[in-house]
Amino acid sequence: MPAQTNINKNELLTILEANRARHRDVFLAAQDGYRRRVIQELDRRLEDARAGRKIDLLFRLPEPEDHTADYDREIKMLELETGITVVLTTREFDQLVMDNWGWSGDFALTSSAYASHE
Numbered sequence: 001m002p003a004q005t006n007i008n009k010n011e012l013l014t015i016l017e018a019n020r021a022r023h024r025d026v027f028l029a030a031q032d033g034y035r036r037r038v039i040q041e042l043d044r045r046l047e048d049a050r051a052g053r054k055i056d057l058l059f060r061l062p063e064p065e066d067h068t069a070d071y072d073r074e075i076k077m078l079e080l081e082t083g084i085t086v087v088l089t090t091r092e093f094d095q096l097v098m099d100n101w102g103w104s105g106d107f108a109l110t111s112s113a114y115a116s117h118e
Contacts, residue, residue, distance in 0.1 A: 003090045012086060012096065013078045019099040020071035026111050030064035033114025037061055062110045067103055 038061065049055050074096060078086070094100045101107075 004087050005093060006085045006087055007093075007097075009078055009081055009084055009086050012088075013075065015097055016071060016075055016078065019096075020068060020075065022099070023071060023107075024066075024068050026107075027064055027066045027068070030111035030114045031066075034061065034064050037114065062113065064110050064114065065103070065107060067101065067107065070101065 038059070041059065041061070045055055045057070088096065095102075
């Protein structure tokens with residue numbers, strides 16, 4: 001049987017909202033970096049086309065994914081919860097409090113690919 005914990009609903013809501021804001025900021029920064037890289041690639045390929053060189057039209061850039069809706073769903077569920085506390089399993093605690101979702105690894109990898117590219 002997985003471990004469970006009782007958590008104050010308002011405290012969990014505060015944590016989840018902070019996690020959502022952090023996720024959204026990282027996503028938007030990654031999206032900006034992705035757009036810059038796409039423009040660089042398009043410019044390079046346009047230059048190749050104008051110079052008569054071979055043109056590769058296949059893009060191999062992983063696109064950042066926005067998981068804000070996952071946070072929004074959980075926040076809305078908490079807002080509608082009538083109790084003062086909620087019971088979380090270990091998995092739910094890891095996801096909602098520790099901000100470790102099933103997609104977190106891929107999200108971090110993709111986001112970091114565009115984090116410092118100007």
